[in-house]
Amino acid sequence: MLDIEYTKVTLDNGLDVIVHEDHGCPIVAVNVWYHVGSKNERPGRTGFAHLFEHLMFEGSAHHQSGYFRPLQEAGGTLNGSTNMDRTNYWEVVPRDALDRALWMESDRMGHLLPALTQDKLDNQRDVVLNERRQTYENRPYGFAWMALLAAHYPSPHPYHWPTIGFPDDIRAASLTDVQEFFSLYYHPANASLVIAGDVNTDEAIAVATDHFAQLAPGTLSGPVTASLDRMPGTQYLRLNDRVELPRLYLSWPSAALFGDHDAELDLAADILASGKSSRLYRALLHDREIATDVSVHQASSELSGIFSIVVTAAPGHTLSDINVVVADEIRRMQSDGVTDEEFMRARNRMEADFAWQCQSVGGFGGVSDQLNAYNVFAKTPGFFETDWNRYKYATPGSICEAITRLLTPETEVALSIVPQKNADAALPESELLEMR
Amino acid sequence: MPVDRNVLPPLREPTALTFPSIEREMLPNGVRLCTIAHDQPGLVNLVVLLRAGSATDPSGYEGLAGLTASLLDEGCAKYSTVDLHKALGDIGGRLSTDVFSDATVLSITVLERHLVAALDLLVEVATSPRFSDEAVRRVRTLRLSRISQLRHSGASVADRVFRRGVYPSHPYGHAPIGTEIGLTAIDQAQLRAFHTAQYAPDRWTVFAGGGSDSSGLRAVVTERIGRLPTASLASRSDLNAPPMDPESAPGRLLFVPREGAVQSEIRVGLLGVSRHVEGYEALKVMDMVLGGQFESRLNLNLREAKGYTYGVRSSFDARCGRGPFVVQTAVDASVTAAAIKEVIREVTDIRELRPVTDDELDVARSALTRGFPRNFETAGQVVVAAMRLELFGLPDDEYTTFIPRIVKVDRDAVTTAAQRHLDPAGLLTVVVGPPDVRASLCDLGFGEPLTATD
Numbered sequence: 001m002l003d004i005e006y007t008k009v010t011l012d013n014g015l016d017v018i019v020h021e022d023h024g025c026p027i028v029a030v031n032v033w034y035h036v037g038s039k040n041e042r043p044g045r046t047g048f049a050h051l052f053e054h055l056m057f058e059g060s061a062h063h064q065s066g067y068f069r070p071l072q073e074a075g076g077t078l079n080g081s082t083n084m085d086r087t088n089y090w091e092v093v094p095r096d097a098l099d100r101a102l103w104m105e106s107d108r109m110g111h112l113l114p115a116l117t118q119d120k121l122d123n124q125r126d127v128v129l130n131e132r133r134q135t136y137e138n139r140p141y142g143f144a145w146m147a148l149l150a151a152h153y154p155s156p157h158p159y160h161w162p163t164i165g166f167p168d169d170i171r172a173a174s175l176t177d178v179q180e181f182f183s184l185y186y187h188p189a190n191a192s193l194v195i196a197g198d199v200n201t202d203e204a205i206a207v208a209t210d211h212f213a214q215l216a217p218g219t220l221s222g223p224v225t226a227s228l229d230r231m232p233g234t235q236y237l238r239l240n241d242r243v244e245l246p247r248l249y250l251s252w253p254s255a256a257l258f259g260d261h262d263a264e265l266d267l268a269a270d271i272l273a274s275g276k277s278s279r280l281y282r283a284l285l286h287d288r289e290i291a292t293d294v295s296v297h298q299a300s301s302e303l304s305g306i307f308s309i310v311v312t313a314a315p316g317h318t319l320s321d322i323n324v325v326v327a328d329e330i331r332r333m334q335s336d337g338v339t340d341e342e343f344m345r346a347r348n349r350m351e352a353d354f355a356w357q358c359q360s361v362g363g364f365g366g367v368s369d370q371l372n373a374y375n376v377f378a379k380t381p382g383f384f385e386t387d388w389n390r391y392k393y394a395t396p397g398s399i400c401e402a403i404t405r406l407l408t409p410e411t412e413v414a415l416s417i418v419p420q421k422n423a424d425a426a427l428p429e430s431e432l433l434e435m436r
Numbered sequence: 437m438p439v440d441r442n443v444l445p446p447l448r449e450p451t452a453l454t455f456p457s458i459e460r461e462m463l464p465n466g467v468r469l470c471t472i473a474h475d476q477p478g479l480v481n482l483v484v485l486l487r488a489g490s491a492t493d494p495s496g497y498e499g500l501a502g503l504t505a506s507l508l509d510e511g512c513a514k515y516s517t518v519d520l521h522k523a524l525g526d527i528g529g530r531l532s533t534d535v536f537s538d539a540t541v542l543s544i545t546v547l548e549r550h551l552v553a554a555l556d557l558l559v560e561v562a563t564s565p566r567f568s569d570e571a572v573r574r575v576r577t578l579r580l581s582r583i584s585q586l587r588h589s590g591a592s593v594a595d596r597v598f599r600r601g602v603y604p605s606h607p608y609g610h611a612p613i614g615t616e617i618g619l620t621a622i623d624q625a626q627l628r629a630f631h632t633a634q635y636a637p638d639r640w641t642v643f644a645g646g647g648s649d650s651s652g653l654r655a656v657v658t659e660r661i662g663r664l665p666t667a668s669l670a671s672r673s674d675l676n677a678p679p680m681d682p683e684s685a686p687g688r689l690l691f692v693p694r695e696g697a698v699q700s701e702i703r704v705g706l707l708g709v710s711r712h713v714e715g716y717e718a719l720k721v722m723d724m725v726l727g728g729q730f731e732s733r734l735n736l737n738l739r740e741a742k743g744y745t746y747g748v749r750s751s752f753d754a755r756c757g758r759g760p761f762v763v764q765t766a767v768d769a770s771v772t773a774a775a776i777k778e779v780i781r782e783v784t785d786i787r788e789l790r791p792v793t794d795d796e797l798d799v800a801r802s803a804l805t806r807g808f809p810r811n812f813e814t815a816g817q818v819v820v821a822a823m824r825l826e827l828f829g830l831p832d833d834e835y836t837t838f839i840p841r842i843v844k845v846d847r848d849a850v851t852t853a854a855q856r857h858l859d860p861a862g863l864l865t866v867v868v869g870p871p872d873v874r875a876s877l878c879d880l881g882f883g884e885p886l887t888a889t890d
Contacts, residue, residue, distance in 0.1 A: 072729055
C-alpha cells in the first residue's frame with residue numbers, strides 16, 4: 001500500500017544521507033536526527049539534551065548570531081524537539097534554498113562550540129525554565145506524565161526523569177557540560193539527514209556531501225541499556241492540583257517501539273477510546289455519563305513503553321466510580337476478545353492515518369521525519385511497509401493476547417489527580433506525591 | 437567540492453505561485469460546489485462551509501452555533517450516535533465540525549476508495565440531526581464541564597477576559613463554546629430552528645480536492661450532493677451580514693488573581709481589522725516585524741535578550757468583521773510588570789520612535805514571499821485556502837497576486853499601518869497571575885489595576 005521511495009548513502013564520516021523525491025510543491029524538507037535524548041543523561045544532570053537543543057538555535061562558528069534569520073528570510077519554517085530517545089531538527093525551505101539550509105545544519109553539526117558563550121547559555125536556561133513553567137508547572141494536570149515516568153521507572157532507570165529536566169539540574173548546567181555533551185553526541189556518526197521534496201536525488205546527495213563530508217567523524221557511545229527493578233503490585237498515587245475535575249491515569253509498562261505487541265496495543269487503544277462508538281467512550285460518557293473525556297494511548301519508546309488510560313470524572317463522580325467501569329471493560333475485553341468489526345475499524349483508521357502522515361514532506365511527523373525515525377530506530381528508512389504490516393497482520397486474537405499479557409494489576413500504576421478541595425475523589429489509599 | 441564556510445549561500449528569486457483553478461458550479465438544489473484541481477493520490481478532502489458561526493449566536497444564547505455543530509454526530513435520521521461512529525470507523529473517516537466566529541466548517545478526509553460513503557455520511561449528519569432530548573442534555577452538560585475546567589487554565593482565562601474586554605456586548609466577545617448562561621438557556625426548539633435556517637442546502641458551499649483525478653472527483657461529488665433536497669423557500673434568507681463594528685474602548689489594565697500561579701499570562705491588544713482592511717499587505721509585513729515570527733522585535737527582546745518567556749507573538753485575527761489584534765505571552769511571575777512595559781514599548785515604538793528599518797522590511801517581505809508556496813503543499817491546505825476565498829469574498833487570483841503585492845510594500849506603508857492600527861492609548865492589557873504581582877502593576881500608567889473575574 002505504501003511506497004515511499006528513497007536513496008540512502010553513508011558518508012565516510014558515518015553520516016547517513018537519505019533522499020526522497022516529491023515534486024508536488026517547490027519546497028524541500030531538511031530533517032536531522034541525533035540519536036540522543038534525555039535517556040543519555042544522568043541523575044543530577046537532567047534536562048540537558050533539551051537545553052542543548054535550544055542552544056543549537058543560537059548560532060555557530062560561521063554564523064554566530066542566531067539560527068532563525070537566514071532561514072526565515074529564505075522563506076523557511078523550522079523547529080526542533082527532544083524526547084527520551086532522540087533530538088530532531090527540521091526546516092522546510094523553497095527548493096532553491098536547499099544549499100542554505102544544509103549550510104546552516106552542517107555548521108552547527110560541525111562548528112557549534114566556538115560560538116557558544118556563557119551569555120547564550122544563561123539566556124536559554126531562563127527560556128527553558130519558562131518553558132517548563134508554561135508547559136508543566138502552570139498547566140492543569142501538568143505534572144501527570146512526570147509522576148507516571150517516575151513511578152514506572154525507578155531511579156536510576158534513564159526514563160525516570162522528564163525530558164524537560166528538574167529545575168535545579170537545569171540551573172546547574174555549565175558551559176563545560178555543554179561542551180562535553182556536544183563532543184559525545186553531536187557528530188556525523190550519531191546523526192541521520194533526510195532531504196525530501198522537489199529535488200533531484202543525485203544533486204541533493206552532492207550538495208549534502210559538499211556540506212557535511214568534511215565534518216570530523218565522532219565516536220559512537222554504546223547504546224543505553226537499563227533493567228527494570230520494581231516491587232510488584234499496583235501503585236496508587238495522588239497529586240493535588242488546581243483543577244476543577246478529578247482525573248484518573250491508569251497505566252502499565254508495555255511494549256517498546258516496534259517490539260512485541262506494540263502494534264496490537266495501538267489497535268487496542270483505538271478500540272477502547274477512538275470515536276464515540278469505542279468501548280470506553282460508550283461506557284463512561286454515553287451510557288453512564290460519569291466522565292467528561294477518555295483517551296487511551298500506547299506510548300512506545302526505544303527501551304520500553306507505557307500504555308495509559310486517562311479519564312476525567314464528570315462533576316459529582318469519584319475516580320473509584322470510574323475505575324470500576326474501566327476495570328470491567330478491560331476484563332470483558334480480555335475474556336471475550338474484540339470483534340472482527342472493531343478490529344477492522346481500528347485498522348482502517350490506522351491506514352488513513354498513515355496516508356495522512358505522508359501528505360507533507362516536512363515538519364514533525366512528515367515523510368522526512370518518518371524516514372529518519374525508521375532509519376534511527378529500525379536501522380533502515382525502508383520500513384514503511386514493514387511498519388504497516390504489523391497492523392495489517394494483527395488479529396483480534398493477537399490484540400486480546402496483548403492486553404491479557406500486559407494489562408495486569410502486578411505492574412499497574414494508578415495516579416489520581418484531584419482538586420485540593422476534593423481529595424476524597426482519589427482512589428483510596430493513594431500515596432500523596434509532591435512534584436517539583 | 438567542500439563548501440565555503442565564510443559565505444552564506446545567496447537568496448534566490450521567490451518562486452511564483454499559481455493557485456490551482458477552482459471549478460465552480462451551482463447545483464439545482466442551491467448548493468455551491470467548488471472543486472479544486474490539486475491532485476494528490478491517496479486521500480480526498482471534503483469541506484462544507486456554512487457562513488454562520490458564533491457571531492450568529494443570539495444575545496443570551498451564546499454557544500448556539502457551537503452546540504448545534506457538536507450535536508450533528510449525536511444521531512441522525514438513519515443512525516444512532518453509536519451506529520454513526522461505527523459507520524465512520526468502517527471507512528477510517530474522521531469527521532470534524534469546527535465553529536469559528538464567522539463560520540461553521542464540516543470536514544472529512546478519507547482514502548479515495550471511501551469517497552462515496554464519506555459524502556453520504558457528511559450529507560446525513562449535516563441534514564438530519566435528531567437533536568434528541570437525551571443527546572442535547574448530555575452534550576450540553578459536557579460543554580458546561582469544559583467551561584468550568586477552562587477556568588483553571590491561566591491561558592484560557594486570559595483569552596476569555598481579553599475577548600470580553602475588547603468586545604463588550606458584541607458577538608465576537610464570546611468563544612464558540614459559549615457561556616454558562618447561554619448554554620443553559622438553549623432549548624431543543626432553538627437548535628432545530630438554527631439548524632433549519634443556517635444549514636439549508638442553499639447556504640452550503642462544498643469544497644472538494646485531492647485524490648488522483650479532480651474531474652472524476654467533481655462528478656461524484658456533484659452526483660451525491662445533488663441528491664440533497666432543494667431548500668424550501670421559507671428557509672431562504674440572506675446570508676448573515678458580518679457583525680457591526682464595536683466601539684473602540686480606551687486603554688486599561690485588567691488583573692485576574694490566580695492563587696499559586698508560577699507565571700503570569702499576559703495579553704495586550706485592541707480592536708483590530710477585518711480581512712477587507714485597506715493596506716492588508718502592509719499590515720501583514722508590519723506584524724511580521726513586530727511579533728509574527730521567531731525573529732521579531734517582541735521575541736528577540738522578551739525571549740532572546742531577556743529570557744522572560746518561552747515565547748511571545750503578535751497577530752491580527754482578520755475576520756469578516758473587525759477581529760482582535762493581540763500580543764500574547766506567559767512570563768515568569770517576578771517579571772510581569774517589566775514584560776508588560778516591554779510589550780507596550782515595542783507596540784508603541786514601531787509607530788514613530790523606531791520605525792521599521794530597511795533590513796527588517798527586507799527580511800519580513802522575503803519571509804512572506806519566499807515562504808508562500810509551502811502553504812499550498814497538501815490538498816487539505818489548498819481546499820482550506822479556497823474556502824477562505826469564499827468566506828471572505830476574495831477574488832480567485834488572491835493567492836496568485838500575493839507575492840507581487842507584498843513586494844510592493846515599502847517602509848512608509850508599514851509605518852502608516854502601525855500608526856493606523858496600533859493606537860497605544862487604546863491598548864487593553866490583561867494579566868492572569870499570582871495575587872502578589874498586583875502591586876507591581878500600579879506603575880504602568882493605567883493607575884490602580886482593575887480586578888476582573890472570569
